[in-house]
Amino acid sequence: MHRFSINRRQFLAGTAAATVGSALGVSTANAKEEESLGLSPSMTYPEQRAELSIADPSRIRMLQLTDIHFFCKKDEPERDKQTLEDIPRLIEKTQPELLLISGDLWHDNPDGQGRAYMEFALEQLGKWGVPWLFTWGNHDRLSDYVAGHDVLHDARHSLYRGGASGGNYVVALQDKAGNDVWDIICMNSMDRGLLQPQRDWLKALPKQEYRPRAKNAFSVVHIPVAQYTAIRAQKDTGGVFLEDVCSWDEDGTTLPILDGLGTVRAYFCGHDHVNDYKGTWGGVELNYGRATGHGGYGGNKVPKGAKIITVNAQSGKHTSESILPDGSTWNGEPGKIIDTVEALPWA
Numbered sequence: 500m501h502r503f504s505i506n507r508r509q510f511l512a513g514t515a516a517a518t519v520g521s522a523l524g525v526s527t528a529n530a531k532e533e534e535s536l537g538l539s540p541s542m543t544y545p546e547q548r549a550e551l552s553i554a555d556p557s558r559i560r561m562l563q564l565t566d567i568h569f570f571c572k573k574d575e576p577e578r579d580k581q582t583l584e585d586i587p588r589l590i591e592k593t594q595p596e597l598l599l600i601s602g603d604l605w606h607d608n609p610d611g612q613g614r615a616y617m618e619f620a621l622e623q624l625g626k627w628g629v630p631w632l633f634t635w636g637n638h639d640r641l642s643d644y645v646a647g648h649d650v651l652h653d654a655r656h657s658l659y660r661g662g663a664s665g666g667n668y669v670v671a672l673q674d675k676a677g678n679d680v681w682d683i684i685c686m687n688s689m690d691r692g693l694l695q696p697q698r699d700w701l702k703a704l705p706k707q708e709y710r711p712r713a714k715n716a717f718s719v720v721h722i723p724v725a726q727y728t729a730i731r732a733q734k735d736t737g738g739v740f741l742e743d744v745c746s747w748d749e750d751g752t753t754l755p756i757l758d759g760l761g762t763v764r765a766y767f768c769g770h771d772h773v774n775d776y777k778g779t780w781g782g783v784e785l786n787y788g789r790a791t792g793h794g795g796y797g798g799n800k801v802p803k804g805a806k807i808i809t810v811n812a813q814s815g816k817h818t819s820e821s822i823l824p825d826g827s828t829w830n831g832e833p834g835k836i837i838d839t840v841e842a843l844p845w846a
Contacts, residue, residue, distance in 0.1 A: 536635050536636075536637065536639065536640065536644070536666075536687065536689045536690050537635040537639070537644050537647070537648070537661070537665050537666040537687045537689065538644070538665035538666065538687065538689065538696065539644045539645050539665065540645070540648070540662060540663055540664065540665045541645045541646070541648035541649050541662040541663070542662070542663055543648070543649045543652070543662060544648075544649070544652050544660065544662050544663070545662075545663045546660055546663070546709065547660050547661070547663055547664055547667070547668040547669065547707070547709040548660060548668065548669045548670075548671060548708075548709035549632070549658040549659075549660045549668065549669075549670045549671070550670075550671045550672075550673055551596075551597060551630055551658060551670060551671070551672050551673065552673050552674075552675065552677075553596060553672050553673065553674060553680065553681075553812075554596070554675075556672075556674050556680040556681075556811075556812040556813060557811050557812065557813050557814075558809065558810075558811065559596060559597075559672060559680075559681065559809070559810040559811075559812060560593060560594060560595040560596055560597075560807065560808070560809055560810075561595055561596070561597045561598070561599055561807075561808040561809075561810065562589060562590065562593050562595035562597075562598050562599065562629075562805050562806070562807055562808075563598075563599040563601055563719075563767055563769075563788040563789075563805060563806040563807075563808060564586065564589075564598060564599070564600055564601070564788075564791045564805050565599075565600070565601040565602060565603070565721070565768075565769030565770075565788040565789070565790060565791055565805075565806075566602070566603045566636070566769045566770065566772055566788075566790040566791060566792055566795045567582060567586075567600075567603065567604050567605075567620070567791050567792035567794070567795075568603055568605070568606045568638065568792040568794035568795040569582070569604065569605045569606060569616055569619060569620050569792065569794065570605055570606050570607075570612075570616045570619075570794070571606035571607075571638075571792070571794030571795060572794050578792075578793040578794045579792075579793070579794055581793045582791065582792045582793050582794065582803070583623065584824075585791070585793075585803065585804075585824040586623075586627065586791065586805075587627060588824040588825075589791075589804065589805045589822060589823075589824055590627055590629060592822065592824075592826045593805075593807045593822060595629055595807070596629070596630070597629065597630050597631065597632070597658075597670075597672070598624070598627070598629050598630070598631035598632070599631075599632060599683070599719050599767060599788075599808075600624070600631055600632065600633045600634070601634050601636070601719050601720065601721050601767060601768060601769045601788055602633075602634050602635060602636025602637070602638075602639060602688070602720075602721025602722075602769055602770065603636030603637070603638040603639060603721065603769065603770070603792075603795070604617070604620045604633065604636065604639055605617050605619070605620050605638070605639060606638050606794060607638050607640045608640035608641055608642060611642050613639075613640045613641040613642060614641055614642065614643070614646075614647070614650075617639070617641065617647065617650065617651075618650065621650070621651070621654040621655070621657075624654065624655070624656060624657075625654065625655030625656060627656075628656065629656060630656050630657075630658055631656055631657065631658060632658045632659060632670050632683060632685055632719065633651055633657070633659050633661075633685075634666065634685045634686065634687060634688070634719050634720055634721050635661075635666045635687040635688070635689070635721060636688075636721040636722075636769070636770070637688075637689070637690040637691075637721065637722065637770070648661060648662035648666075649662065658670050661685065661687065664700060665687055665696070666685075666686070666687025666689075667685065667686050667687055667697060667700045668685050668709070669682055669683065669684055669685070669704075669709050669710070669711055670682070670683040670685065671683075671711070671712065671713065672713070672812070674812075679711075679712040679713040680713055680812035680813075681713050681715050681716065681717070681810055681812045682711035682712070682713045682715070682716035682717075682762065683716065683717050683718070683719055684701075684704075684711060684716055684717070684718045684719070684757070684763065685718075685719050685720075686700070686701075686718065686719075686720045688720045688721045688722035688749075689722075690747075691747045691748040691749075692722045692724075692746050692747040692748050692749030693720065693722065693724060693749045693753040694748060694749065697753065698752065698753055698756055701753070701756045701757065701760075702756060704760070705760065711760070711762055713762065713812070714762060714815060715762055715764050715810075715812065715815045716760070716762040716763045716764065717763065717764060717765050717766070717767060717808075717817075718757055718763055718765070718766045718767070718783075719767050719768075720766065720767075720768050721768060721769055721770050722745070722746060722747060722749065722768060722770045723744055723745070723746050723749075723766075723768045723770060723771065723785070723787070724746055724749050724751065724753050724754045724766065724768075724785070725744075725746045725749055725750060725751035725754075726751060726754050726780040726785060727744040727746065727768075727774075727785050727787075728743075728744040728746070729780065730778035730779065730780055730785055731776075731778070731836060733778050733779070734833070734834050735778050735779055735833045735834065736776060736777065736778025736779075736833070736834070736836065737776060737777070737778070737831035737832045737833040737834055737835045737836065738774075738775050738776025738777055738787070738830075738831025738836070738837065739773065739774060739775040739776055739801060739831065739837045739838075739843065740774055740776055740836050740837065740838045741773035741774060741797075741800060741801065741837075741838065741839075741840070742771050742772075742773050742774060743771075744771060744774070745770060745771055754766070754780060754781070754783060755781070757783060758780075758781040758782050758783050763782075763783055764782075764783065764784060764815070764817060765783060765784040765785075765786055765817065765819075766783055766784070766785050766786065767786050767787075767788055767806070767808070768785075768786075768787060768788065769787070769788045769790060771787065772790040772795050772796055772797035772801065773790075773796075773797040773800050773801045774787045775787050775788075775789050775801060775821055775831065776831050776836065777819070777831065786806070786819060788805070788806045789801070789803070789804040789805055789806050789821040789822070790803060790804075791803055791804065791805055800840060800843065801843075802823055802845060803823075804821055804822050804823040804824065805821070805822055806819055806820070806821055806822070807819065807820060807821075807822045807828070829844065829845075
């Protein structure tokens with residue numbers, strides 16, 4: 500029996516050697532890229548809150564797309580072509596009111612091409628016609644992050660409001676009367692995980708004008724927190740665990756701050772392409788999204804897809820399941836961790 504054989508170190512070395520200087524994904528292309536991803540702020544748009552009106556708060560549909568990795572395999576264009584065919588099918592099958600783009604939308608910045616990669620990706624998001632939020636992934640690299648914040652804000656159907664804080668912001672879902680019914684706390688986990696800048700932003704959040712006001716909230720981040728490793732041993736945790744949790748330098752102190760807000764019900768992330776499990780820590784569900792893009796690794800073990808999340812803002816309950824482009828769905832069984840290739844349900 501064996502676990503997935505291509506790890507993150509090999510993926511970084513094999514696909515981004517020109518722009519990534521180590522297995523931790525730290526860029527050496529130029530001085531601007533060496534800044535932590537997205538943390539150079541832009542004050543063009545100082546607001547840190549977006550609002551989205553929801554038709555029926557008792558049934559809100561969100562589709563999480565993660566690790567799309569446009570232009571990761573430029574010598575294999577059929578990979579991106581397949582991704583571009585899959586995502587509209589996923590949207591058609593699920594009819595979401597909001598897309599959660601949880602990082603690694605494009606792949607790095609070779610020879611300064613990151614801006615063109617980003618603009619291509621945002622053009623596709625505009626075509627799909629669904630409001631979307633975006634959180635930075637470690638591969639979403641640019642030569643000029645200040646301009647990148649503005650481009651993200653101005654893109655069609657964008658709810659991105661992270662410019663002033665270097666990628667951290669709140670999306671408020673509202674009923675027809677303008678009441679906040681569910682909040683989404685978006686954070687930039689940079690290229691090393693959630694660190695002190697994000698924790699400081701979270702600690703100050705309750706006192707800010709853009710603070711979450713609904714009774715319930717999610718957090719959407721690219722890189723998992725350290726507790727994703729700890730929950731593996733818990734009785735309610737279930738799903739696919741084929742690679743070690745890569746929380747990098749996050750030391751486990753961020754989640755208690757989130758939990759302390761009293762409203763955060765779940766933390767949705769990506770980053771580890773062949774993990775798809777969920778469990779709870781304290782009052783927060785920790786949930787991996789299903790990796791979406793064929794440009795990233797792992798599709799030969801864990802089929803590419805998305806995660807559909809359904810929320811009842813009136814009861815405060817939510818459900819989630821992985822979904823494939825053909826409409827088939829899958830959920831891990833609580834208490835059952837699948838950690839070998841041979842045990843995969845679709846093997």
